Amino acid sequence: MTKSNDAMGYRYIKQTVLDRIQSGEWQPDTLLPSEQDLALEFSCTRTTVNRAMRELAEEGYLQRRRKAGTRVLSAPQRKANFTIPMVRDEVEASGGAYRYALVSAQTVPSPDWLVARLALRPGQAATHVRCMHYSTNTPYQYEDRWIIVESVPEVEQADFKSIGPNEWLVQTVPFTNVELTFMASRADETVAGFLDLPKDEPVFTAERITWLQGQPVTFAKMYFAAGYRMTTQF
Amino acid sequence: MTKSNDAMGYRYIKQTVLDRIQSGEWQPDTLLPSEQDLALEFSCTRTTVNRAMRELAEEGYLQRRRKAGTRVLSAPQRKANFTIPMVRDEVEASGGAYRYALVSAQTVPSPDWLVARLALRPGQAATHVRCMHYSTNTPYQYEDRWIIVESVPEVEQADFKSIGPNEWLVQTVPFTNVELTFMASRADETVAGFLDLPKDEPVFTAERITWLQGQPVTFAKMYFAAGYRMTTQF
DNA sequence: AACGTGTTCATGTCTACACAAATTGGAAAC
DNA sequence: GTTTCCAATTTGTGTAGACATGAACACGTT
Structure with missing residues (x-):
């Protein structure tokens, strides 16, 4: 005592x-x-x-x-505090060698579904970037991203051959609001090809929408390789 | 000034x-x-x-x-602060009427994979509970759970006909450590049956392992209905 | 040039006290 | 008995000051 x-x-x-x-x-x-x-x-x-x-x-x-x-509290609503990992860190943490590859990048008028999803003005320009992330040359994630030019004009000068769009955005755009959605989807022809899967295989998929002070910045859809498990502890 | x-x-x-x-x-x-x-x-x-x-x-x-x-911070590792929802709340928040149904509950020796997964002693007793959660009579989630009897002796008296094992645990066991894993899996015969899906359909799946002061408490595998999206904002 | 070593400074945490804000519970008024 | 209002209690946030801790930096020695 x-x-x-x-x-x-x-x-x-x-x-x-x-x-x-x-x-x-x-x-x-x-x-x-x-x-x-x-x-x-x-x-x-x-x-x-x-x-x-x-x-x-x-x-x-x-x-x-x-x-x-x-x-x-009786029925504790515990908050999982899981940090959104950058692909590079995730790969390197798992012991793999990270490799990035650009598939395509072009600026085009936003497709209708994107206009609706992000509440854009019809025809607003967006840069469409598709790319792959590898862990020691095994497919890790296929990324399909749209970046709204008006919100991030610098995107026209960006060179996505050497840097991934996510890493580029994080360096370029200050803090933002994010909506993140996870789901299980089915690999279509394209995704199956990039991830080296049979077609129709279940694929863990994440969608990410980012705003900067009310302005839509980017919409990204990320398809993970077979067997991917997203784990968090708390 | x-x-x-x-x-x-x-x-x-x-x-x-x-x-x-x-x-x-x-x-x-x-x-x-x-x-x-x-x-x-x-x-x-x-x-x-x-x-x-x-x-x-x-x-x-x-x-x-x-x-x-x-x-x-330049590359902000923003922390998603997503609260683990209880199924009932999730369903009711989406406007559905929550219904719970017990499928089976029996206490048996732990199967080998569970012994390995939770570092149990071989043959340690576990209560195996399988149940369904419905939203207005539409399948919402199929839950397959194991509760370690030694860690939660009260489980032998629990009546899972009227209350779901998760709600029961939350009321019974104090705060715990949790490991939560999300993945995309493929519906087997059983899961497809309960969720009213075609076999082999992609299913959003969550695994949850819970510990109380180092003691394993429960392992749960939860299979969500088709089209399920888990969303979080931050 | 390389290597300790000590000073210095920004943050981390604490004491001690004060007042504000919210809400309960009871007293007073009706 | 019901309503209204006030006082007490508990948390929320602030001031003022102190020492602890850890890391950067400069300095002196080798």
Whole structure:
């Protein structure tokens, strides 16, 4: 029962509280002691307790309301915090040698489905880039991307022979809003060819739409090689 | 040039800094002013600036290092903060009426692949639950789950006729570590039957492994109906 | 030129205190 | 009994100041 030298810090408090939740000492819906009381128990200031509890709440463990106090969430909507990987990093992390190859790149009027999807003006110019990503010369991902010229005029000067459109965009356009969708689709002739699959094979597919301050920037469809698994821990 | 009444708060500082990044005023890799300087500019204490900048760093906009200072991340590894939805919520959010149906539930010795996957002891008992989730009587998800009895002894008393194993677990077991994997697989006879699909159809599939303080709790494989899209924004 | 070594500076965290904001719960008024 | 309103409580956020930590940089030695 030491009173002040418990190897403190808000991290210690966080961990201790988490342990009490996970051990069942503090069941779901339990009303926890107030910050004041915890500050006493941990012999620190309320500020420190506040930081610990605030972060636990942000991470989805606790629910806090003024005057009502803090309670353990019963049906925790845990937030998976999965980082969107860049293909190059993903490949290299898995021990492969990354290789990029441009298939085609041309600026054309947006097709109707893209106009509808991104709420463009009819005929607005878009650069259509198709390319492949390899891991040690095995197909890894086939990418089919449209970049809206008006939102990113620099795209007309970009040379996608040497750099992938995603890496180029990330370097060129500042932070954006993203909508990411995953699905299972069926390999058509083209995709099957590039990924070296039988036609009609299931393909893990991701769609990515990016905006910059309300302006549509790019639409990308990415087809992953057979057996691809996207994993996240939390 | 007011000096103190700028509608302050760490939120205001966060937004202002974000605006400067997104407007291009502070380009990627730019070294930002120190907390001291920003505190002067916003006429507040360093503590307040610190909170704003710390949160922006947590959100993936900035990179901070002692002595080296704070800079704008060039290749932002944005973190998708997607909440794992419970099937019921997902269905109801989409306007459907949720219905659950148990297919089978029995406690048996763990099959070898599960022993290997979760590092169990050979023959450790597991409850195998198979069930369906419907949205207004349309198949939505087929779930095939194993629950390790030793880690969750209460499972022997659970009645999965009325409550789904996921909802039951969330109510019963406190917070856990989760590994979630998404993939595209091919519908076998069983899955195709339950989801009312042609055999060999691509199926969006999720695997979920859950641990409680190092102990394996459950392994679940979830097969989604045709056309399922998992979307997240950030 | 290469290698430690120590200074310096930006961020990380804490104390101690204060007031604001939200909301509960009960007292007072009807 | 019902409604209204006030006071108490709890979290949210701020100020002011301090020391800790880690990394960059300059300096001096080899």
